[in-house]
Amino acid sequence: xxxxxxxxxxxxxxxxxxxYLAASARGLMSEPAEYGPLRLMEAASRLIGAMTAAGxxxxxxxxxxxxxxxxxxxxxxxxxSFAELADAVLEAxxxxxxxxxxx
Numbered sequence: 001x002x003x004x005x006x007x008x009x010x011x012x013x014x015x016x017x018x019x020y021l022a023a024s025a026r027g028l029m030s031e032p033a034e035y036g037p038l039r040l041m042e043a044a045s046r047l048i049g050a051m052t053a054a055g056x057x058x059x060x061x062x063x064x065x066x067x068x069x070x071x072x073x074x075x076x077x078x079x080x081s082f083a084e085l086a087d088a089v090l091e092a093x094x095x096x097x098x099x100x101x102x103x
Contacts, residue, residue, distance in 0.1 A: 013050030060096040
């Protein structure tokens with residue numbers, strides 16, 4: 001997918017993500033603390049989706065997205081297992097960063 005001069009779909013996805021982040025910040029003021037990690041993982045998931053839709057996806061991001069989806073389910077079953085999956089997602093993303101462009 002290509003971007004037009006104003007950013008096209010990628011820009012719209014980023015705007016939606018920004019709105020989600022702002023709404024999450026407000027919502028977390030009255031929600032249980034456990035929702036914070038879930039909302040952050042949802043934001044990461046949405047960012048990966050936006051990147052993929054803009055043609056910037058890769059197998060490493062797809063793997064991180066799968067881990068995020070499992071992690072969101074794990075949060076509902078316990079914080080310890082969610083923490084382990086969050087660590088795995090972070091490690092996968094850091095590996096992508098260390099590999100650099102073009103992996």
